[in-house]
Amino acid sequence: xxxxxxxxxxxxxxxxxxxxxxxxxxxxxxxxxxxxxxxxxxxxxxxxxxxxxxxxxxxxxxxxxxxxxxxxxxxxxxxxxxxxxxxxxxxxxxxxxxxxxxxxxxxxxxxxxxxxxxxxxxxxxxxxxxxxxxxxxxxxxxxxxxxxxxxxxxxxxxxxxxxxxxxxxxxxxxxxxxxxxxxxxxxxxxxxxxxxxxxxxxxxxxxxxxxxxxxxxxxxxxxxxxxxxxxxxxxxxxxxxxxxxxxxxxxxxxxxxxxxxxxxxxxx
Amino acid sequence: xxxxxxxxxxxxxxxxxxxxxxxxxxxxxxxxxxxxxxxxxxxxxxxxxxxxxxxxxxxxxxxxxxxxxxxxxxxxxxxxxxxxxxxxxxxxxxxxxxxxxxxxxxxxxxxxxxxxxxxxxxxxxxxxxxxxxxxxxxxxxxxxxxxxxxxxxxxxxxxxxxxxxxxxxxxxxxxxxxxxxxxxxxxxxxxxxxxxxxxxxxxxxxxxxxxxxxxxxxxxxxxxxxxxxxxxxxxxxxxxxxxxxxxxxxxxxxxxxxxxxxxxxxxx
Amino acid sequence: xxxxxxxxxxxxxxxxxxxxxxxxxxxxxxxxxxxxxxxxxxxxxxxxxxxxxxxxxxxxxxxxxxxxxxxxxxxxxxxxxxxxxxxxxxxxxxxxxxxxxxxxxxxxxxxxxxxxxxxxxxxxxxxxxxxxxxxxxxxxxxxxxxxxxxxxxxxxxxxxxxxxxxxxxxxxxxxxxxxxxxxxxxxxxxxxxxxxxxxxxxxxxxxxxxxxxxxxxxxxxxxxxxxxxxxxxxxxxxxxxxxxxxxxxxxxxxxxxxxxxxxxxxxx
Numbered sequence: 049x050x051x052x053x054x055x056x057x058x059x060x061x062x063x064x065x066x067x068x069x070x071x072x073x074x075x076x077x078x079x080x081x082x083x084x085x086x087x088x089x090x091x092x093x094x095x096x097x098x099x100x101x102x103x104x105x106x107x108x109x110x111x112x113x114x115x116x117x118x119x120x121x122x123x124x125x126x127x128x129x130x131x132x133x134x135x136x137x138x139x140x141x142x143x144x145x146x147x148x149x150x151x152x153x154x155x156x157x158x159x160x161x162x163x164x165x166x167x168x169x170x171x172x173x174x175x176x177x178x179x180x181x182x183x184x185x186x187x188x189x190x191x192x193x194x195x196x197x198x199x200x201x202x203x204x205x206x207x208x209x210x211x212x213x214x215x216x217x218x219x220x221x222x223x224x225x226x227x228x229x230x231x232x233x234x235x236x237x238x239x240x241x242x243x244x245x246x247x248x249x250x251x252x253x254x255x256x257x258x259x260x261x262x263x264x265x266x267x268x269x270x271x272x273x274x275x276x277x278x279x280x281x282x283x284x285x286x287x288x289x290x291x292x293x294x295x296x297x298x299x300x301x302x303x304x305x306x307x308x309x310x311x312x313x314x315x316x
Numbered sequence: 317x318x319x320x321x322x323x324x325x326x327x328x329x330x331x332x333x334x335x336x337x338x339x340x341x342x343x344x345x346x347x348x349x350x351x352x353x354x355x356x357x358x359x360x361x362x363x364x365x366x367x368x369x370x371x372x373x374x375x376x377x378x379x380x381x382x383x384x385x386x387x388x389x390x391x392x393x394x395x396x397x398x399x400x401x402x403x404x405x406x407x408x409x410x411x412x413x414x415x416x417x418x419x420x421x422x423x424x425x426x427x428x429x430x431x432x433x434x435x436x437x438x439x440x441x442x443x444x445x446x447x448x449x450x451x452x453x454x455x456x457x458x459x460x461x462x463x464x465x466x467x468x469x470x471x472x473x474x475x476x477x478x479x480x481x482x483x484x485x486x487x488x489x490x491x492x493x494x495x496x497x498x499x500x501x502x503x504x505x506x507x508x509x510x511x512x513x514x515x516x517x518x519x520x521x522x523x524x525x526x527x528x529x530x531x532x533x534x535x536x537x538x539x540x541x542x543x544x545x546x547x548x549x550x551x552x553x554x555x556x557x558x559x560x561x562x563x564x565x566x567x568x569x570x571x572x573x574x575x576x577x578x579x580x581x582x583x584x
Numbered sequence: 585x586x587x588x589x590x591x592x593x594x595x596x597x598x599x600x601x602x603x604x605x606x607x608x609x610x611x612x613x614x615x616x617x618x619x620x621x622x623x624x625x626x627x628x629x630x631x632x633x634x635x636x637x638x639x640x641x642x643x644x645x646x647x648x649x650x651x652x653x654x655x656x657x658x659x660x661x662x663x664x665x666x667x668x669x670x671x672x673x674x675x676x677x678x679x680x681x682x683x684x685x686x687x688x689x690x691x692x693x694x695x696x697x698x699x700x701x702x703x704x705x706x707x708x709x710x711x712x713x714x715x716x717x718x719x720x721x722x723x724x725x726x727x728x729x730x731x732x733x734x735x736x737x738x739x740x741x742x743x744x745x746x747x748x749x750x751x752x753x754x755x756x757x758x759x760x761x762x763x764x765x766x767x768x769x770x771x772x773x774x775x776x777x778x779x780x781x782x783x784x785x786x787x788x789x790x791x792x793x794x795x796x797x798x799x800x801x802x803x804x805x806x807x808x809x810x811x812x813x814x815x816x817x818x819x820x821x822x823x824x825x826x827x828x829x830x831x832x833x834x835x836x837x838x839x840x841x842x843x844x845x846x847x848x849x850x851x852x
Binding site: 051077080081083084085086089092093096097101104120123124125126128129262263264287290291293294295296297298299300301302303304306307309310313 | 660661680684688691692693694695696697698700701703704706707710711732733734753756757760761763764767768770771772775779795798799800801803804
Binding site for chain 1: 319345348349351352353354357360361364365369372388391392393394396397530531532555558559561562563564565566567568569570571572574575577578581
């Protein structure tokens with residue numbers, strides 16, 4: 049196939065997907081590019097991202113949407129894109145609970161302002177849609193959810209997810225800010241990781257996505273790449289998530305994240 | 317006390333504070349969580365943050381509000397939260413001058429776009445309130461304010477605040493970008509640190525907050541942790557500020573800041 | 585001249601420039617400062633930035649506007665400032681094509697959400713102006729534009745711009761994420777660096793600006809400082825760009841970028 053045919057096939061495949069994701073015949077992003085005289089570049093991007101990247105094996109479409117929503121939440125300024133991708137997530141089979149959990153999970157990594165901005169987008173989206181049937185199926189398995197004491201519960205969760213890496217973080221705080229360690233155990237692990245609406249693998253994959261998007265959380269990215277692998281994720285999950293996010297957070301963020309992944313993979 | 321009682325006490329204490337901070341019976345943040353089906357998690361967060369963290373000793377409420385405003389300014393995308401916390405700052409005893417100074421101080425660390433976005437929020441807030449009585453009390457003591465020459469004035473301020481750390485920054489620029497050093501001395505120190513509306517300790521505490529929020533300014537965070545300690549701040553000020561900000565900027569930002577603080581404390 | 589006279593001269597020069605850049609007798613930024621009781625500080629800033637920094641030799645006014653637009657795009661949250669500086673860029677001789685190219689170039693470094701936000705600002709700006717005559721003059725020379733195969737074309741572009749540094753990035757990905765390298769070669773270099781509307785020197789200067797603004801892309805900043813020098817830029821271009829951006833991204837971002845520049849200059 050010539051490159052022109054390649055491109056045309058990529059664009060056709062991308063247009064088809066973005067129409068499905070956005071539920072609209074004419075994607076707004078193509079109109080935006082056309083309005084500044086760049087209709088052709090807009091089509092190239094749709095071909096490249098939605099035609100090629102989104103169709104790569106190794107990360108199913110619903111997971112691509114969750115990592116996109118997590119990254120857009122962490123960026124803080126991407127409300128309009130978040131509205132689009134949250135709706136797209138529902139279209140490809142995520143439920144509202146997973147979206148809410150994803151955005152809430154990011155609060156521990158990017159802070160509450162980022163999460164509140166994203167929740168406001170979810171609110172607007174949910175209000176625009178007909179009421180959802182209550183989630184069906186069993187809630188995600190969270191083995192420590194039954195531990196009554198929040199600190200003990202958080203400790204169990206941290207141990208299961210982060211393993212030694214989490215314990216090292218806590219130990220390093222003992223002499224200088226032990227209460228920060230307590231907050232992490234009680235809030236992040238005792239509250240967030242107890243919640244049943246998102247599988248642990250998904251919880252870690254969106255955490256990795258948030259850390260990639262922040263760009264300032266490389267030590268924590270490493271801890272949670274370990275975490276993702278500890279709860280059943282694969283190295284391919286890590287790599288595909290990072291590659292996907294290059295288009296949402298930039299190639300430098302992706303390259304720095306790959307360097308972190310390389311270190312983690314070598315340690316295991 | 318059982319955990320359920322603990323939580324209920326934390327939430328009652330948090331609700332009381334957030335009602336006072338926001339001047340409203342029903343905090344908007346609880347409505348937001350309720351609107352996406354997370355009323356209970358919203359209450360947990362209010363309990364955790366406003367019930368527990370805000371009541372920790374070591375950082376009085378007005379200072380918590382100034383560091384929150386500084387961090388939200390530096391984030392750049394948190395205008396709606398900034399409006400809330402700026403108003404709360406006034407409620408707990410900060411004056412408008414301190415808010416304006418905090419936002420202006422951040423310009424040197426996060427740049428003018430972040431500061432201009434925050435000033436627009438302050439403008440809206442101030443216009444919604446009755447005129448404030450002119451600030452009473454003596455203005456903050458700024459010993460070098462009387463030095464007429466801006467460069468000399470900035471040099472004196474930098475020496476007093478940053479000590480050797482500042483001089484090293486300037487020396488390191490001598491062979492490659494001496495005019496950047498001059499800008500820092502003349503603008504940051506000659507203009508900003510001369511302004512009387514914020515005590516030096518507050519100026520440094522909000523600078524630390526801005527650097528924590530940025531996440532990309534770890535070398536400068538260290539310089540200004542030194543600075544805060546040089547102008548009468550304590551190690552506890554540093555630790556409490558960082559712990560407080562974990563909820564606004566995320567735990568990775570807090571953890572990386574603690575690592576910076578550890579280095580600085582060890583050097584002194 | 586006394587400092588008071590200095591300042592008055594700087595402000596007069598700055599006011600003159602900002603009036604010209606913004607096309608308005610009364611700059612909105614002065615009104616914003618006045619509205620919060622800081623008319624005098626607003627005038628100091630206009631004097632310092634538009635009176636002094638913008639008049640420094642080494643970076644002509646149109647290039648200052650392109651680097652400003654690139655940095656504001658990468659920040660993601662600075663839409664209102666971006667609208668002002670994009671219009672100012674047109675006023676001082678940039679054409680719309682250069683603005684669009686600058687914003688598109690940043691997509692590879694800060695991600696598409698940042699670029700889409702900025703394109704929406706450009707759309708609003710362009711719609712508010714009379715139609716522009718089609719760009720005159722020859723398009724920028726892009727020697728590899730004629731290579732038909734996208735991968736081959738991207739490889740040629742990467743080699744010419746980044747030299748060895750680019751090859752090292754690709755080699756480092758070979759065993760862990762070769763497809764990320766392919767994306768960089770095909771998208772960043774094969775698509776973006778093929779576009780004729782921006783000279784290669786300008787393309788690299790705005791890339792440097794985006795990396796400075798991000799603050800999280802120091803390894804990539806070094807690669808593209810090499811890149812700027814490889815395509816005919818000077819060390820002064822690098823230094824002036826960084827110094828200029830201190831006021832848009834903060835002095836910490838500028839200081840960290842200077843440290844990166846020092847390393848690159850020493851290597852050559």
